Amino acid sequence: MTSPYGMEIVESCLTCKFRADRVFCDLPPSALQAFEEIKYTTAYPEGAVLFVEHQAPRGIFLICRGSVKMSVSAPNGKTMIVKIAEAGEVLGLSATVSGKPYEVTAETIDPCQINFVKREDFLRFLKNDVNVCFKVAEHLSEKYHTVCKEIRCLGLSHSAAEKLAKLLLEWSSKNGESSKNEPRVKLRLTHEEIAQMIGTSRETVTRLLADLKKHQILNTRGSTLVIRNQAALRELAENN
Amino acid sequence: MTSPYGMEIVESCLTCKFRADRVFCDLPPSALQAFEEIKYTTAYPEGAVLFVEHQAPRGIFLICRGSVKMSVSAPNGKTMIVKIAEAGEVLGLSATVSGKPYEVTAETIDPCQINFVKREDFLRFLKNDVNVCFKVAEHLSEKYHTVCKEIRCLGLSHSAAEKLAKLLLEWSSKNGESSKNEPRVKLRLTHEEIAQMIGTSRETVTRLLADLKKHQILNTRGSTLVIRNQAALRELAENN
DNA sequence: TTGCCGATGTGATGAAAATCACAACGCCTT
């Protein structure tokens, strides 16, 4: 079966080839079977909005494939990107569990395949199985952990250069551990969006990247960044 | 029984008079009994450090009485206060559940009474009872929620005035719903610490507070702030 | 009382970065 956006749809979580390395997908078969029965699988094109901040929680979204931009925004129009979620992550989990409104807006930036589970179904599913419930607690803990890292980056780094350096290092470390001396980062966001991730302006990002290139710390190969001097980048991230 | 710091120690969670209105304390009696058996109750003086960021998680800390300052800090010495936790909150929960290091440092700012539970005991306790496990998931969700609010404040507000206004409003809203037209906020932090909460400098906080007083938005009564013009404060927080 | 010390108030100065204003580029559509 092929989705309207040219992707294969993975029919079942039981046979999904990604199962092993995903946080939420490696449940025991019995639980997975129960999950199968309450989930709705959908394919989304790029730019689809899964949910909007302040909405009452409708349920959870499990990314099977693709990536999703999580953002918050202010009445005055400013927006900030909290993170880019990848396959295997569960979105809207905390809102669904606590019943409070979604705290972020989720929008696909790729064609995505996503499993949706309605709130009531999900809560029943949770309360039915301690293992599932514990898994969810673990997942929530990880989320909390990453948000704390985000806060640390935002709050403790007072220069934009430092924050950008941190972001680039984080991206390069995620991008396959294969990175030898010259890790590469495929840029998937515009300068504007990068600015929204580190709380600065578009122009500042452009200028900082230009500076890094001038100092031979970065290099561009099309839309891919090559980190030529990782040590210098680390210096910028730590110190200053 | 009286602690060395002049406080009554509440002997048992079963008879604790605060039980009803606390997030984690309103478990069914059976679970509470199990909790009783694995907890260690301790009284701490002001300034005691419960745990330090990056430490391996030893277990959870449930505040029965008092308040605790949660902070992160950078190698360069800068520190940022993430939140002030009050009675009823559980600290170190996400680290204990996920096994990752504590993401913040916790230090008492009052004399406190605190229940500690060792990590292994706590995990057993969790896995033994879906209700407990679900409760923990809920609690984690709430934590996630508040951290997101924090991020929104830090990342979306680009002026210090805006962040300070937001902080004051949040404090005044927490401080008893009794607040009529002129809510009061008891200042428990120094200007330095307030600065660390909103990511600015001590002098800026002093100046901003002075400005607010000059514009008749605030008034000081000893160490208590009186918000005389809530609308104006909201304006500052929202707009700008 | 005196002296000390941490917290607070306030001016002067400089650095970082937001903002504005355009130019240049790449890419897609017509």
Place this chain on the structure above:
DNA sequence: AAGGCGTTGTGATTTTCATCACATCGGCAA
């Protein structure tokens, strides 16, 4: 090829704030 549009590059100007440097204040202890 031409035009349009979103993205990127760059200079000039202005704002905000950090930082330094003191003055002052208030409590606490000797």
